[in-house]
Amino acid sequence: MDDTVPDDLHAVAQERRALMNLGYRLLGSVADAEDAVQETYLRWYKLTEAGRQEIESPMGWLMTTAGRVCLDMLGSARARRERYVGEWLPEPLPDPGRWTSHKPADDTTDPADQVTLDESVAMALLLVLEGMTPAERVAFVLHDVFQYRFTEIADIVGRSPGACRQLASSARRRVDTARVVDAPPQQRASLAGAFRAAWQTGDLAELVRLLDPQATAVTDGGGLVSASIEPIVGAPAVARFFLDVFGRQPDLLVEEALVNGEPGLVAHAAGEVLAVISLGVTDGRIDRIWVVRNPEKLAAWN
Numbered sequence: 001m002d003d004t005v006p007d008d009l010h011a012v013a014q015e016r017r018a019l020m021n022l023g024y025r026l027l028g029s030v031a032d033a034e035d036a037v038q039e040t041y042l043r044w045y046k047l048t049e050a051g052r053q054e055i056e057s058p059m060g061w062l063m064t065t066a067g068r069v070c071l072d073m074l075g076s077a078r079a080r081r082e083r084y085v086g087e088w089l090p091e092p093l094p095d096p097g098r099w100t101s102h103k104p105a106d107d108t109t110d111p112a113d114q115v116t117l118d119e120s121v122a123m124a125l126l127l128v129l130e131g132m133t134p135a136e137r138v139a140f141v142l143h144d145v146f147q148y149r150f151t152e153i154a155d156i157v158g159r160s161p162g163a164c165r166q167l168a169s170s171a172r173r174r175v176d177t178a179r180v181v182d183a184p185p186q187q188r189a190s191l192a193g194a195f196r197a198a199w200q201t202g203d204l205a206e207l208v209r210l211l212d213p214q215a216t217a218v219t220d221g222g223g224l225v226s227a228s229i230e231p232i233v234g235a236p237a238v239a240r241f242f243l244d245v246f247g248r249q250p251d252l253l254v255e256e257a258l259v260n261g262e263p264g265l266v267a268h269a270a271g272e273v274l275a276v277i278s279l280g281v282t283d284g285r286i287d288r289i290w291v292v293r294n295p296e297k298l299a300a301w302n
Contacts, residue, residue, distance in 0.1 A: 015062060019037045019063065021116050023070055025129070026070040027077065028129070030300065036073060040062055040066040040069055067157075071156065074137060075134055085223025086228070087218045088222075090127065091300075093121060095257070095261070122260055123278035123280075129141070140172065140175075143164075185262070187284065188262055188281055191286055192264060192279055195207065195265070195279070196255075196256060200246070202246065204239055211239060211286050212283070215234065216231050216287070219293060220291065227291070249269060249274075252267055252274070262278065262279075265277040274298075275298075
């Protein structure tokens with residue numbers, strides 16, 4: 001290994017973690033982020049030794065390359081989304097203590113595979129990012145989350161710095177309009193606990209009270225397990241939907257858990273996580289519920 005590649009294990013882990021953090025925020029999928037990181041390192045090692053020696057900042061090169069890889073992957077991801085069965089939701093992340101990064105249960109978790117949990121991975125924000133063009137998403141994430149300069153972003157997306165500034169500004173307006181930051185953690189946790197209690201006791205009236213009248217629930221089964229193909233709209237309909245779930249599976253257990261760093265719920269039966277639930281809160285009520293049931297997106301939870 002030449003001297004441009006850190007031979008300190010901690011430094012290597014920090015590089016990989018930074019790349020994973022970028023990849024997940026851009027792609028909304030741990031598996032896709034891992035693919036992007038692998039492709040980035042492959043491109044690094046395809047360079048000649050002399051070529052690597054000429055790179056002043058290997059980390060800067062890796063991040064720039066990862067950004068380009070993710071930009072290409074976002075284009076193909078849009079095509080996959082169009083073929084996806086039902087609603088598509090980002091892959092939910094457990095808290096670090098539960099993280100497995102798709103490894104066997106008896107394997108040691110690599111800290112380099114953990115994604116840092118903060119407001120930039122909130123489910124609401126990831127869904128807003130999903131509605132952006134690939135260039136908007138890359139410009140916003142690199143500038144607003146990773147503090148890249150627009151001159152650096154321009155080299156990644158192939159546009160002028162001024163155009164990248166406009167892309168990030170447009171993306172920021174989308175985020176502001178969507179009210180992504182909508183409730184303090186204490187209120188979220190209290191509502192998550194109250195929703196769990198009402199759900200498990202079958203209290204329809206309490207569920208409706210906790211929900212915004214126009215609350216929406218979106219379920220993602222990926223065509224692999226049962227899930228609602230269309231969003232469920234309205235507090236009574238959403239409440240009945242969740243109560244019907246218990247009617248079909250009375251052995252279901254629900255626990256409070258951090259989902260993408262925010263208070264949420266996890267439903268499991270027979271030792272297997274069957275659904276991970278994120279909550280959106282506005283004006284003291286739950287107005288958005290995202291339920292990930294696709295087993296391919298629950299590997300880190302099982």
